[in-house]
Amino acid sequence: MSEFEKLRVVTRYEFLKHIRRRRLYVILGLTLVAELAVLIGLPALMDGYPDNVMVMAALLTIGPSLATIGAVFFAGDAIAGEFEGKTGYILFTNPVRRITLVTGKYLASCVAVILLIIFGYAIVCISLLAIYGNVPLETAKSFGLCLLFAGSVLSVTFFFSSVSKGAMGATVMALLFIMVISGIIESVLLMAGKPYWFLLSTGGDSVAAVYGGYELFLEGIMPHGGMLPFEIETPDIGLTALSMAVYLVVGFLLSIWISGRRQLA
Amino acid sequence: MRELIVIENLSKYYNKFLALDNLCLRVAENENVGLLGPNGAGKSTTLKILCGLIRLSSGAAYIDGINIAKKPEQALSRIGAIVETPEFYPFLTPEETLSYLGRLRGMRGDGLRHRMKEVIQLVKLEEWGTVKIEKFSRGMKQRLAVAQALLHDPPILILDEPALGLDPRGVVEFRQIIEEVGKEKTVFFASHQLGEVAQICNQVAIIDHGKLLAYDNIAQLEEKYQSLEHAYLALTGEPLE
Numbered sequence: 001m002s003e004f005e006k007l008r009v010v011t012r013y014e015f016l017k018h019i020r021r022r023r024l025y026v027i028l029g030l031t032l033v034a035e036l037a038v039l040i041g042l043p044a045l046m047d048g049y050p051d052n053v054m055v056m057a058a059l060l061t062i063g064p065s066l067a068t069i070g071a072v073f074f075a076g077d078a079i080a081g082e083f084e085g086k087t088g089y090i091l092f093t094n095p096v097r098r099i100t101l102v103t104g105k106y107l108a109s110c111v112a113v114i115l116l117i118i119f120g121y122a123i124v125c126i127s128l129l130a131i132y133g134n135v136p137l138e139t140a141k142s143f144g145l146c147l148l149f150a151g152s153v154l155s156v157t158f159f160f161s162s163v164s165k166g167a168m169g170a171t172v173m174a175l176l177f178i179m180v181i182s183g184i185i186e187s188v189l190l191m192a193g194k195p196y197w198f199l200l201s202t203g204g205d206s207v208a209a210v211y212g213g214y215e216l217f218l219e220g221i222m223p224h225g226g227m228l229p230f231e232i233e234t235p236d237i238g239l240t241a242l243s244m245a246v247y248l249v250v251g252f253l254l255s256i257w258i259s260g261r262r263q264l265a
Numbered sequence: 266m267r268e269l270i271v272i273e274n275l276s277k278y279y280n281k282f283l284a285l286d287n288l289c290l291r292v293a294e295n296e297n298v299g300l301l302g303p304n305g306a307g308k309s310t311t312l313k314i315l316c317g318l319i320r321l322s323s324g325a326a327y328i329d330g331i332n333i334a335k336k337p338e339q340a341l342s343r344i345g346a347i348v349e350t351p352e353f354y355p356f357l358t359p360e361e362t363l364s365y366l367g368r369l370r371g372m373r374g375d376g377l378r379h380r381m382k383e384v385i386q387l388v389k390l391e392e393w394g395t396v397k398i399e400k401f402s403r404g405m406k407q408r409l410a411v412a413q414a415l416l417h418d419p420p421i422l423i424l425d426e427p428a429l430g431l432d433p434r435g436v437v438e439f440r441q442i443i444e445e446v447g448k449e450k451t452v453f454f455a456s457h458q459l460g461e462v463a464q465i466c467n468q469v470a471i472i473d474h475g476k477l478l479a480y481d482n483i484a485q486l487e488e489k490y491q492s493l494e495h496a497y498l499a500l501t502g503e504p505l506e
Binding site for chain 2: 001006009010013016017020021085086087088089090092093094095096097263264265
């Protein structure tokens with residue numbers, strides 16, 4: 001039996017695990033709630049939807065972005081859970097290479113997150129069509145960047161999962177890294193006018209920024225044109241995509257290498 | 266006779282702690298060997314190395330002539346194992362779990378379904394085959410562990426305290442299963458239950474502090490020390506009552 005066939009088996013059953021777990025449906029529900037909050041809350045608070053379809057499209061990316069961050073919960077226990085929960089005593093005694101197991105788990109998580117992202121963008125497209133009668137072409141770019149962001153979030157979380165003793169620790173560390181540490185550094189660099197395209201949180205921002213940059217976004221939602229005490233420069237989307245690709249590849253390779261060396265003592 | 270498990274000068278350090286100290290052991294085909302020793306003697310470490318769960322520090326271990334450190338996948342294809350008290354994915358059913366593990370070992374279609382049915386019957390989980398494992402007791406999980414170890418009909422069984430968590434009836438049934446399948450397989454079996462070992466195995470290896478103290482036929486040890494219990498206590502240095 002080839003490793004590729006084993007990879008297919010691992011991916012299939014790991015995906016089955018995601019389907020069976022409540023967290024997939026919780027994230028699905030949260031994505032829906034986030035989109036509904038924008039669709040219902042915005043006209044109530046701002047006297048109607050923004051005039052510019054790009055602004056509304058950018059605002060609606062909150063749903064898929066949330067789904068992407070939810071990926072942390074799929075990946076947090078992917079490797080650490082096998083050691084912490086002792087399921088590794090069954091799985092690792094099978095004639096399968098660790099690289100195959102980790103890759104299968106990664107692919108299964110990817111499939112689950114992609115389904116959530118597709119669900120989010122389906123709401124975006126339907127909503128824009130219903131309100132404005134068209135869907136901007138940038139939505140496809142935003143979708144692509146969201147997939148890339150999801151891949152990089154998964155890789156980073158897999159890395160934390162491979163080094164952590166417990167699944168909860170891995171999940172918290174990944175969330176702290178992506179949402180807090182990266183976010184704080186991004187804010188500081190942004191205010192200082194320094195480049196910040198290499199941060200993972202910037203990758204998340206690019207999913208909305210692709211619709212026309214931060215200025216357009218601020219102008220669209222702030223009645224007087226978005227007055228901030230400092231200038232905001234939208235990072236280059238190409239560079240941001242490149243940095244996400246690096247997070248994706250490096251995080252994934254490190255997680256494979258580390259989990260291959262871990263012992264189930 | 267062909268030797269299916271060969272352990273040569275096996276040493277294992279956990280940081281500075283020496284868990285196995287140049288352990289040498291050979292288990293011939295169709296032999297049932299019990300691995301005895303006090304807590305911390307190195308029993309689980311030995312079995313975990315044989316199952317590819319931990320790396321050895323020095324020496325070598327072979328499963329059916331295959332070096333476990335160099336070709337772990339090939340070596341693992343020859344064994345069925347229960348190590349410690351394994352857990353299963355709670356949101357899968359026994360049938361799904363066995364299907365997953367069977368497919369990982371190259372089993373397919375009707376052959377896999379037939380074998381799954383057989384092992385589920387063997388461990389008396391017929392009524393629980395489609396119930397999520399999250400509803401299972403410790404003993405039921407242990408039965409499932411036995412089922413997955415036998416699923417692919419391996420020539421070698423490596424078992425670490427496999428009756429742990431079973432109720433008295435479960436223990437008896439488990440012993441009967443291993444005794445029966447052990448007639449055609451090589452069983453390497455760590456346990457604290459001397460009676461269990463005496464029932465299933467014809468030979469025992471007694472280790473302590475990672476060193477082999479004795480490796481002999483149970484009948485000969487009983488002849489020399491009066492009983493297996495006396496042999497164990499005398500060899501592991503614990504005072505006799």
